[in-house]
Amino acid sequence: MLTLGSAVFALPRSSFAHQSVQKRVGVIGLDTSHSLAFTKLLNAENASSSLLGYKVVAAYPYGSKTLELSRQRIPLQVEEIKKYGVKIVNSIAQLLQEVDVVLLETNDGRLHKEQALEVIKAKKPLFIDKPLAASLTDGKFIFEEAKKFGVPVFSASSLRFMAMVKQIRSKKHGEVLGADTFSPATIEPTHPDLFWYGIHGVEMLFAAMGPNCVSVNRFYTPDADVVVGKWDDGRIGTFRGMRNGKADFGGICFTSEGNFQLGPYLGYEPLLLEIVKFFETGVAPVEENETLAILAFMEAAEESKFKQGATIKLSY
DSSP: OTTTTTOOOOOOOOGGGGGGGGOOEEEOOOOSHHHHHHHHSSSTTTGGGGGOEEEEEEEOOOOOOOOHHHHHHHHHHHHHTTTTEEEEOOOHHHHHHHHHHHEOOOOOGGGGHHHHHHHHHOOOOOEEOOOSSSSHHHHHHHHHHHHHHHOOOEOOOGGGGGGHHHHHTTTTTTOOOEEEEEEOOOOTTTTHHHHHTTTTHHHHHHHOOSSEEEEEEEEETEEEEEEEETTSSEEEEEEHHHHHSSSOEEEEEETTTEEEEEEOOOOSHHHHHHHHHHHOOOSSSSOHHHHHHHHHHHHHHHHHHHTTTEEEEEEE
């Protein structure tokens, strides 16, 4: 089982030591609430000392030009983010001239491959908001290019860094025997179903269980999903995606020392603290292998849906 805190890239700290002085953050994509939420925390007058002085200085608004949600959000968030002293630029190329590190926040995962590659070639440390990409193939490509150019990259949902999830991951409460998680799972027709929003609950499941899932069955209705994963050691983990009723995040983890509720979800700051550590050190808090396993799980769930709940073997 992989442990939280392991590195995607074994880069020497000196490779990115300049970030201890230069802490200019660039944002790509103003079509998600995360862009503004991160900026508010980093650029606040009384920003937490744990954020180490990182500030968002520039943003490229796009983001998807085709998704209706993005078209609605971008003009509003452009005006809002300007209030925090952020410069709006006309291209990623211009953004990269003005920043040291990048938050790729574009809501449309189909654009992540192209946008990430531009950042990677500029050798800027890069956080990619969920999902890493809209396909396992694109996710693999991003990591391969990052390795080739020696650039640290990671992707994660904020749900992974809830306090109890981190405790479970560290084995503070014993060996993990299984877990059931839940989150909203609204569907966007341009993406495989779980890639759009269900990834939050799926990532929480993998944070608890580890990456070694070997097969998936998905049971779908218009209002809900139940996705059952089998791990290589025989453990079972499930994700329930909800499209009706109250939107909420959580779950339960079954361990050798008892059963523990996963939650509550308290916002973006725990994730942002991990991002700042990553920018300082070049060490990712999530293994590449685990991120790819999450994409493989969600692709397998998509296939299982179209095969009426059939068992799909994972390959990645």
